[in-house]
Structure formats: C-alpha cells, structure tokens
Amino acid sequence: MHELSIVMSIVETAEEKVKENHAHSVEEIDLVIGDLAGIDSEALDFAWDSAVKNTVLQKAKRNIIHVPAKAKCLECDCEFEIKDQFDACPLCGEPLLQIIQGKELQIKSMIIN
Ligand SMILES: [Zn+2]
Known part of the structure; x- marks a missing residue:
C-alpha cells in the first residue's frame, strides 16, 4: 500500500528531527497534501494508525x-484550478x-518536545 510507505517516511523524518533536537516526541504535525498527490485519506488514516x-x-x-x-496552460499562459491533471484549459481548450x-x-511543521 502506497500510503503506508508515505507514512513510514514521515515517521522517519520525524524520528530524525526529534533526535536532532534532543526531544522525546512530536506533539503536533502539520502535513500538506495536494489534491493530485494521489492520497486516499481513509487509507492514510489506516496506515497512520499502524505506522x-x-x-x-x-x-x-x-x-x-x-x-x-x-x-x-502552456498555450495561453493562464492559471486555473483543476480537478484532474487531464483537464483542458478553460480559456483556449488546450490540454x-x-x-x-x-x-x-x-511535512509543513512539527511541534516537538
Ligand atoms: Zn489556455
């Protein structure tokens, strides 16, 4: 499962950070997840709990x-929000x-102690 390996690398980064700062644990962690990152939130929750x-x-x-x-858009240079990476440009229709x-x-930030 792809989410599990993601969570495991987050755990690894967190462990390093805690060690570096001679701290004991992470109190709070902020994660930034893009809508196209291909993360299933239920699978992420599940992987998180076990990892x-x-x-x-x-x-x-x-x-x-x-x-x-x-x-x-590489054709007309306009910027816009998309739902899918194969969406076409809303202005000129170019894909x-x-x-x-x-x-x-x-990881955006972590509070460690
Ligand atoms: Zn365009």
Whole structure:
C-alpha cells in the first residue's frame, strides 16, 4: 500500500528531527497534501494508525492541509484550478497543462518536545 510507505517516511523524518533536537516526541504535525498527490485519506488514516505505533509520532496531533490543484496552460499562459491533471484549459481548450500546484506531500511543521 502506497500510503503506508508515505507514512513510514514521515515517521522517519520525524524520528530524525526529534533526535536532532534532543526531544522525546512530536506533539503536533502539520502535513500538506495536494489534491493530485494521489492520497486516499481513509487509507492514510489506516496506515497512520499502524505506522506511528511506538514511534515519536504515536501521540501526535495530526493536521492535514489540503492544497487545491492548479495548472498553467502552456498555450495561453493562464492559471486555473483543476480537478484532474487531464483537464483542458478553460480559456483556449488546450490540454497542454503544466501542473504548478497540487502534487505536494510534505511535512509543513512539527511541534516537538
Ligand atoms: Zn489556455
């Protein structure tokens, strides 16, 4: 399951950060997830619960910040929100889009103690 490997890399990053700061655990973590990142939130919840057991993230409060997908038309340069990466430009109808936002999946911040 793809979500599990994602959560495991988040756990790894969190463990490193806690160690670096000589802290004990993560109190709160903010994750940024783009609408095109291909994350299923139910699968993420499920993976999270099993992956954070006995780690620094076990008791962390998790906040998810969803980022809407945005693209730029390579034909007319306009920028707009999209639902799907194969959407066409609403102005000129060209399907040649460059995704400029919405694929991110990262830790925005962490509160550790
Ligand atoms: Zn266009």
